[in-house]
Amino acid sequence: MIKIKNLHANVEGTEILKGIDLEVNPGEIHAIMGPNGSGKSTLANVLAGHESYEVTEGEIIFENKNIVEMAPDERAREGLFLAFQYPIEIPGVSNSVFLKTAINEIRKHKGEEEISAKDFLALIREKAEVLGMDSSLISRSVNQGFSGGEKKRNEILQLLTLNPKLAILDETDSGLDIDALKIVAHGVNKFKNDNNAVILVTHYQRLLDYIIPDFVHVLYKGKIVKSGDKNLALELEERGYDWIIKEQPQAV
Amino acid sequence: MSEEIREDIKLIEDHTSQEYKYGFVTDIEEDEFPKGLNEDIIRKISAKKNEPEWMTEWRLKAYRHWLTIKEPNWAKIHHEKIDYQNLRYYAAPKKKPELESLDQVDPELLATFEKLGIPLEEQKILSGVAVDAVFDSVSVATTFKSTLAEKGIIFCSISEAIREHSELVKKYMGSVVPQTDNYFAALNSAVFSDGSFVYIPKGVRCPMELSTYFRINAMDTGQFERTLIIAEDDSYVSYLEGCTAPMRDTNQLHAAIVELVAHENAEIKYSTVQNWFPGDKQGKGGIYNFVTKRGICKGNNSKISWTQVETGSSITWKYPSCILQGDNSVGEFYSVAVTNNYQQADTGTKMIHLGKNTKSTIISKGISAGRSNNSYRGLVKVGKNASNARNFSQCDSMLMGDQCGAHTFPYLEIDNSSATVEHEATTSKVGEDQIFYLNQRGISTEDAVNMIVNGFCKEVFNNLPMEFAVEAQKLLAISLEGSVG
Amino acid sequence: MNKENNIKDWYLENFNQFNKVVSDDIFKSLRKEASAKFENSDFPTKKDEEWKYTSISPILNHEFTPSPLFMGDKEVLPIIDKYLIKDLEVHLLVFVNGIFNKELSKIGEVENGIIIDNLYNLSKNNPEFISEHLSTKNDTNNSFNFLNNVFTYDGFVVYIPKNKVIEKPIHVLNIASNINKPLVQPRNIVIAEANTEANIITEYVGTEKSEYFTNILTDISVDENSHITFFKLQNESNAAYHIDKTEIIQKASSVFNHFSLSFGSRIARNDINTKLDGENIETHLYGLYLGNEEQHIDHHTFIDHAKPNCMSNELYKGILDDKAHGVFSGKILVNQIAQKTNAFQSNKSVLLSDEASIDAKPQLEIYADDVKCSHGATVGKLDEQAYFYIRSRGVSAESARSMLIRAFIDDVVSEIKIDQLKEKVSDTIFEHLHREKF
Known part of the structure; x- marks a missing residue:
């Protein structure tokens, strides 16, 4: 699905990612954990192609194509989805116009026909129901006036309707109460099948009680310093990150 | 909800022709006056139109006043001095005897209007819009006249109104915008050549949208049209105005006047999509659009609503205003002004609260790109006796590129302690984060920008009649194309 | 027009008188130049966009006498106790009718190099310093500014050399007397070099019902990384006229706070112009105006964002009662290079009586695209x-x-x-x- 090789990236001249290697295969869920400032969100944004981040070295092979030079909208059409940590408000642009445009762009890319208004509505209704959302939100402006929890749910609604190959969830659990967390997890589990993959970027183990990862990686100072299975997350929950940091030769 | 979806993404597509597409010239035989302005010319215009004596005198009075005043210079616009003696004050398509039906209209002219997308021929009008088309200086055809006449509605050219409904015109013309109001108003009052006239009798709801399309064709010609709309007690009318002009590399002057009178419980909705030629990318040519638009809510509970989408003209100078004289009267102003390349716009509104419990709303959205300057200038005045007046103003500016300017100049003059006046203004750029978010969902940057801009203007577009809203959004996309890389 | 010419002649005659009384000093040529400019300039009228809401003609109806002309007159020293700030240790400078009063003032010890003094004294003791720092940039535009320059004589001066801090606030108390209808014209200078700090409290008071005219020019220079807070308490007599122009220039990373607290005077006009001439500057302008009776209180502020990455914040509030009239005009200019500017302005007024009124004109003039600017104005009860x-x-x-x-x-x-x-x-x-x- 995606193969990240020796990825280095800068923000405003400072190197944040210092050689990431990661391979995610169809059907897998990977969790990326790490203390604040370790580069987790940077990794998510670099994969999605944010222009503030400059890739200085390495490759990102997504579905057999190196996407490092690809524009963010092209990546999205190829099937890469990022659920934002802070979903942006876009005043005046309704969710329906926004989502329908996105669906049709992706369909066009695949050589499919545009979705009809009727099918679109049916699709939204179906997916909104999974998340216990009121489908009236479709006529509201994108994320505007949404509570934190609503914004996150809206991200998952987009995930379900766009149905990408790879979903990257950037701290989707942050700021959610336990009920909202369960709903979001339910949505992600609904999405998941043998042909797609999920990368969960998270600070806390909590989300992993509901979305069971196949692999857990610890990111520290721009590098993956430890990988394991779901038990690693539990261990981190119990012992914190210090013990891993201490294992690092360069740690101060 | 389904309506939300209907308004749709179709709007964002189909803007491949980024150049001004109305810039063609119609090859038509024109009846023109020599250049220059003097009392003779004014008498000739008046005679040409078979006007009664009082009208000729009225024009001359305006002209004599005009000679005594100076061009205003307070607006944030710059242009070379206009040589008023080097302009032609009258041009009309030739062979224009009394038109009985559309069959008599020059086919070349009809073709022009077709190119402009104006459904001039009645049978083609499915949308139920009655159209008065003003070509250069004269009105060439008014559709649906007979249907409207059944309800007692008068919808005709102002020239015709001066002849046929002299008493009405005499009573109202200049009652809202006096001949002496300002420099351009005085000029218009002296030389106006045509325009539209609407009269809605008491208790009548105009069953269709009334519409005028203005087109400047002849070279070195100023266009000075004049519109007068009167809504008697308990009546309603919605009026649309559209305009285009050919591409020429000299500047052309357009100085129009619009007067609205709303009596008790009457409502007038006036919408404009202004798309005069804005000049080329280097700022050459384009229309100087110096317009005085004003409405008076004369009766209690009356309402006047201005909606404008301004994408054209090299210079726009216009402040559609409401005088809220009747108690409980309401004034509204919704505006989108887009400037690109070297365009300049200084536009806004005046809300003059005089009656009790009067209410006004101002929503202004300015978008600046290229090397343009876009200013909002608005006055909210609450008179001594206007108790419980309420105003809310929201003026937002969006900047695209670092060579343009966005300015906000509100004036609040409050003489009554029971007034509640709120003004808010913001300036921001098209957010990179917003574009990235849309990109991440597979939407290209160009489409993302259009989407964000349309979202930014939505409150205004919602106030336009459906077909106009679609047109306005397309215009926006065209005029901003290529502004964000 | 006649009235204006008459009053101009009045001041020019006074200038001749002044030249006879005041011995030669370093201001001589400056005054002379200013008198020519004054003669050729016009007092602003309501036709000037910047003065459209304030009529100054009542000021022109009076013949005020420049205070240095009656300096010699025996005068009872005013009692200043009630103006002092309780329980606050300050460096106190007292000016009576615009002229420094040594007996009433009390300037404490300061670090070497710091100057807290008056203009007249410095012009005698340290003329080089004054020549260097008394810029003529503040002589711009209108007759009132020229008039101040014509009679340049006294004012307060604060100079803080690099890396110094003035711990105690400076309190500059200006008292106007009720005899002679004085024209009081302070010429104030504040120079804060890099990495300095100070709090300056200026106060203008007058005895009740006395008629006089205060016409102030103040220059404030805030160099890199300095933190300066400047207060102005305007509590003039309700029959007095007050015109004040303050020019501020700020350099990189400096923080400047200005408070204009207006309670008194018949007509007050304040111009506060600040130029943000460096990056990472922070500017706060606060204002309060409380007007009663027939008071007219006008504030014009101008914030010039000349460089990127700066923040300005402006908050003005007014309460107007009786027949009082308030004016607020606030302009924010963001130059093309001033990217990443954050500029916020808010003006709120409450009208307490049916005859009170307010004219507000908040303005944004923006030429940079990556900015966050907003202004809001409300009027209500x-x-x-x-x-x-x-x-x-x-x-x-x-x-x-x-x-x-x-x-x-x-x-x-x-x-x-x-x-x-x-x-x-x-x-x-x-x-x-x-x-x-x-």
Whole structure:
């Protein structure tokens, strides 16, 4: 699905990612954990192609194509989805116009026909129901006036309707109460099948009680310093990150 | 909800022709006056139109006043001095005897209007819009006249109104915008050549949208049209105005006047999509659009609503205003002004609260790109006796590129302690984060920008009649194309 | 026009007189130049966009006498106790009719190099310093500014050399007397070099009902990384006229706070112009205007964002009663290179009487695209429901009103970080609100 090789990236001249290697295969869920400032969100944004981040070295092979030079909208059409940590408000642009445009762009890319208004509505209704959302939100402006929890749910609604190959969830659990967390997890589990993959970027183990990862990686100072299975997350929950940091030769 | 979806993404597509597409010239035989302005010319215009004596005198009075005043210079616009003696004050398509039906209209002219997308021929009008088309200086055809006449509605050219409904015109013309109001108003009052006239009798709801399309064709010609709309007690009318002009590399002057009178419980909705030629990318040519638009809510509970989408003209100078004289009267102003390349716009509104419990709303959205300057200038005045007046103003500016300017100049003059006046203004750029978010969902940057801009203007577009809203959004996309890389 | 010419002649005659009385000093040529400019300039009228809401013609109806002309007159020293700031140690400079009074002043010890002094004294003792720092840039535009220059004589001067801090606030007390109808014209200079700090409190007071005219010019220069807070308490007599122009220039990473707290005068016009001439600058302009009777209080502010990455914040609040008239014009200019500017402005006014009025003109002029700018202006009355609610709990009408007014202006008052001064301002507000009326 995606193969990240020796990825280095800068923000405003400072190197944040210092050689990431990661391979995610169809059907897998990977969790990326790490203390604040370790580069987790940077990794998510670099994969999605944010222009503030400059890739200085390495490759990102997504579905057999190196996407490092690809524009963010092209990546999205190829099937890469990022659920934002802070979903942006876009005043005046309704969710329906926004989502329908996105669906049709992706369909066009695949050589499919545009979705009809009727099918679109049916699709939204179906997916909104999974998340216990009121489908009236479709006529509201994108994320505007949404509570934190609503914004996150809206991200998952987009995930379900766009149905990408790879979903990257950037701290989707942050700021959610336990009920909202369960709903979001339910949505992600609904999405998941043998042909797609999920990368969960998270600070806390909590989300992993509901979305069971196949692999857990610890990111520290721009590098993956430890990988394991779901038990690693539990261990981190119990012992914190210090013990891993201490294992690092360069740690101060 | 389904309506939300209907308004749709179709709007964002189909803007491949980024150049001004109305810039063609119609090859038509024109009846023109020599250049220059003097009392003779004014008498000739008046005679040409078979006007009664009082009208000729009225024009001359305006002209004599005009000679005594100076061009205003307070607006944030710059242009070379206009040589008023080097302009032609009258041009009309030739062979224009009394038109009985559309069959008599020059086919070349009809073709022009077709190119402009104006459904001039009645049978083609499915949308139920009655159209008065003003070509250069004269009105060439008014559709649906007979249907409207059944309800007692008068919808005709102002020239015709001066002849046929002299008493009405005499009573109202200049009652809202006096001949002496300002420099351009005085000029218009002296030389106006045509325009539209609407009269809605008491208790009548105009069953269709009334519409005028203005087109400047002849070279070195100023266009000075004049519109007068009167809504008697308990009546309603919605009026649309559209305009285009050919591409020429000299500047052309357009100085129009619009007067609205709303009596008790009457409502007038006036919408404009202004798309005069804005000049080329280097700022050459384009229309100087110096317009005085004003409405008076004369009766209690009356309402006047201005909606404008301004994408054209090299210079726009216009402040559609409401005088809220009747108690409980309401004034509204919704505006989108887009400037690109070297365009300049200084536009806004005046809300003059005089009656009790009067209410006004101002929503202004300015978008600046290229090397343009876009200013909002608005006055909210609450008179001594206007108790419980309420105003809310929201003026937002969006900047695209670092060579343009966005300015906000509100004036609040409050003489009554029971007034509640709120003004808010913001300036921001098209957010990179917003574009990235849309990109991440597979939407290209160009489409993302259009989407964000349309979202930014939505409150205004919602106030336009459906077909106009679609047109306005397309215009926006065209005029901003290529502004964000 | 005649009136204007007459009054100009009056001042020019006074200038001849002045030249005879005042011995030669370093200001001589400056004054002369200014007198020529004054002669050729016009007083602003309501036709000038910047003066459209303020008519100054009442000021031109009076013949005021430049105060240096009657300096020799025997005068009873005013009692200043009631103007002092309780429990606050300050460097105190007292000016009577615009002229420094040594007996009443009390300037404490300061670190070597710091100057807290008056212009007249310095012109004698340190003319090089004055020549270097008395810029002519503040002689721009109108007749009032020229008039100040024509009679340049005294004012306060604060100079803080690099890396120095003036710990105690400086209190500059300007008292006008009620004899001779004086024209009081302070010429003030504040120079803060890099990495300095100071708090300056200027205060203008006059005895009740006395007629005089205060016409101020103040230059403030805030160099890199300096933190300067400048207060102006304007509590002139209700028959006095007050015109003040303050020019501020700020350099990179500096922080400047300005408070204009206006209570007095018949007509007051304040121009506060600040140029943000460096990156990472922070500027706060706060204002409060409380007008009664026939007072006319005008504030014009201009914030010039000349460089990127700066922040300006402006908050002006007004309460207008009786026939008082308020004017607020606030302009924010963001130059093309001033990217990443954050500029916020808010002006709120409450009209307490049917005859009070306000003209507000907040303006944004923006040429850079990556900015966040906003302004808001509101005009309204006190919240009637809140008023009723408070009264229904047994509070008198007057107290309820006062309570709501205090709540309304609290966000300005609470920005005063010197507690004793805040106390003094609160007392002034209280006095103002409870003046004999009704």
